[in-house]
Amino acid sequence: MKIKSVLYILSALLLVQLQACFVDDDSHVQDTAKTNFNALWHIVDEHYCFFEYKGVDWDSVYNYYAPRVNDDISDQDFFNLCGEMLASLQDGHVNLASAFASSYYWKWFQDYPVNYDERIVHENYLNFDFYQAGGITYKKLRENIGYIYYDSFSSSISPTTLDYILAHFITCDGLIIDVRNNGGGSLSNVEVIASRFIDAPILAGYIQHKTAPAHDALSEPYAYYYRPAEGHILYGKPVVVLTNRHTFSAANNFVQVMKSLPQVTIIGDRTGGGSGLPFTYNLPNGWNLRLSASPILDADGNDTEWGIDPHIKVDMAPNAYQTGRDAILDCAIECIAQQQYIMK
Amino acid sequence: MKRFLYTALLCVTALYAVAQQDSIKPLCPVFTAVEFEAGGVRLIDTYLSPWSYKGWDIALDVELMKAMKLDNYSWVWQQRIGLNYGQTRLSISGAGLTREGGLDYSFAMMRRSNTPIDGLQLYYGGDVSLRAQGLYNYHGGNNPTSVKADISLGLTGMVVYNFSLGKLPLTARYQMNLPLVGVFAQPQYAESYYEVWLGNYRDFLHCGTWANRFDMGNRITIDMHMGSWALRVGYHNRIDTTYENNNRYQLVMHNFVVGFAGDLAGVDYKHNNRPVIRALYNISQ
Numbered sequence: 001m002k003i004k005s006v007l008y009i010l011s012a013l014l015l016v017q018l019q020a021c022f023v024d025d026d027s028h029v030q031d032t033a034k035t036n037f038n039a040l041w042h043i044v045d046e047h048y049c050f051f052e053y054k055g056v057d058w059d060s061v062y063n064y065y066a067p068r069v070n071d072d073i074s075d076q077d078f079f080n081l082c083g084e085m086l087a088s089l090q091d092g093h094v095n096l097a098s099a100f101a102s103s104y105y106w107k108w109f110q111d112y113p114v115n116y117d118e119r120i121v122h123e124n125y126l127n128f129d130f131y132q133a134g135g136i137t138y139k140k141l142r143e144n145i146g147y148i149y150y151d152s153f154s155s156s157i158s159p160t161t162l163d164y165i166l167a168h169f170i171t172c173d174g175l176i177i178d179v180r181n182n183g184g185g186s187l188s189n190v191e192v193i194a195s196r197f198i199d200a201p202i203l204a205g206y207i208q209h210k211t212a213p214a215h216d217a218l219s220e221p222y223a224y225y226y227r228p229a230e231g232h233i234l235y236g237k238p239v240v241v242l243t244n245r246h247t248f249s250a251a252n253n254f255v256q257v258m259k260s261l262p263q264v265t266i267i268g269d270r271t272g273g274g275s276g277l278p279f280t281y282n283l284p285n286g287w288n289l290r291l292s293a294s295p296i297l298d299a300d301g302n303d304t305e306w307g308i309d310p311h312i313k314v315d316m317a318p319n320a321y322q323t324g325r326d327a328i329l330d331c332a333i334e335c336i337a338q339q340q341y342i343m344k
Numbered sequence: 345m346k347r348f349l350y351t352a353l354l355c356v357t358a359l360y361a362v363a364q365q366d367s368i369k370p371l372c373p374v375f376t377a378v379e380f381e382a383g384g385v386r387l388i389d390t391y392l393s394p395w396s397y398k399g400w401d402i403a404l405d406v407e408l409m410k411a412m413k414l415d416n417y418s419w420v421w422q423q424r425i426g427l428n429y430g431q432t433r434l435s436i437s438g439a440g441l442t443r444e445g446g447l448d449y450s451f452a453m454m455r456r457s458n459t460p461i462d463g464l465q466l467y468y469g470g471d472v473s474l475r476a477q478g479l480y481n482y483h484g485g486n487n488p489t490s491v492k493a494d495i496s497l498g499l500t501g502m503v504v505y506n507f508s509l510g511k512l513p514l515t516a517r518y519q520m521n522l523p524l525v526g527v528f529a530q531p532q533y534a535e536s537y538y539e540v541w542l543g544n545y546r547d548f549l550h551c552g553t554w555a556n557r558f559d560m561g562n563r564i565t566i567d568m569h570m571g572s573w574a575l576r577v578g579y580h581n582r583i584d585t586t587y588e589n590n591n592r593y594q595l596v597m598h599n600f601v602v603g604f605a606g607d608l609a610g611v612d613y614k615h616n617n618r619p620v621i622r623a624l625y626n627i628s629q
Contacts, residue, residue, distance in 0.1 A: 026388075026396050027436075043394065207538075207542065209534050210532075210533050211532050211533050222539060224542040224543070277538065279534060279536070281392075281483065282395060282439070284437055285439060286434060288485075293536075294486070294535070294536055
């Protein structure tokens, strides 16, 4: 009886120990700076999608930064070191978030003119008299041109709201869509807006993803299409999209799609890029690492990670605040007024 | 001639009587158990994060069993539907947060056979199971969710032992479920669900075999008969693993089980002389 009881207990313990066989045991991993540094480096190494495109030698980056990490380093210094290392990827979608700070790579717009001043637009073009709905600011300009400012693709727009806005501009000669300083958001909102400016399905671009940890392990580009918004107002008159270097991520994607449409002219500065769909991973210490994991290509199969050139390059004057003039917006108004949009 | 007619009449009457007796179908009540579970869970899903998470899990499970007419009532069917929810944090540091939850259903058919040991019965057969499981990691990005959906065919078996402790009748049971083949969903290594939503289903559904997937369920329960129902206590262990597209998913759950069982649907035995054939064990009426 005793032997039987022991056997039963052993069987039960064996069953409990099955856990050890099936879940990879990382309980031996210590939450130290070295562990977290190696975890950070490996996650980027296995998931970042632009190594080949940007020609980054990630092994060299490791060799440069790893000796500077020791377990006595303070959280703040360790965070700064990691942020510095990640900056070598030159990617606005790569950042590290801890409880006390977030690291960002800002160079993609810091070295360029700002090219947008909300006060100038509101005061001198909208006369502080405009509508706002679903993240969109809009007004009919005195030149009989519709103006839309959309500051973030994170702000969802309902089809009904968009119908109201486009109906408001139905008698206008054209429409200006201002996505300067738009840092991106949801790609589905790109389709919601872009689908109002097409009357037939279009090839919007291609999407890829990593298929394995190797740097060059990318899937075949998958074509994706936008279809006209059936049952809703479509806009077929000339459209000008305004851009600056702070037009990034989903906004960059919006410009990429709009640029392929024949009635659309892009005016302003080169966009900020950010064409990689970001994924996020935890470090062992709980910090979150975001990185570009899935490249999105334009309809010609080109990567737009470094940005998209406008049809007409215009910078705001350095003394714009004194003159009260927005040269990019002025150019757009003139372009529509003279129907000089680029015919492709 | 008269003798022949009487004999024929007697035979017809006898046959009719036998036929009447055979047509009395046994009553097969649906044995029902409702279980509440609580315990611990440990998981890793490298699509979301390369580290393991551990935390708690709660579940609600309903079990139905009924004897089948097949092979003179030596088969039973069993259906289970379960709902679970859990919350986990990084095993290494206790930071981060991943929630998990899902719905599963299984239908099993088992043959039962008695053994030379008094009170011990064996059940063995196959089952088909469906599972929809989701993980949500609060780190954000475009990969916060990992969906687990599968359908599979497998083996299942139970050992049931009826015995008494003093005057208290008990039924101890161990059941194992072992899916063998099936189909499960898993995006590619770092493919976003957005891309899947755009229509890229390539390499999204996978044939699951022990080469890329191993699941197992273990359930040990003791039913303490309390008149017309039974109090159930026990332990439930679940192991789900997949390895596909360079992504690992592993979940191990250990839950304590408490519940009640019996002919909960209510069967009118008093006004019925039909024999009763039960799927699991006898319950006093």
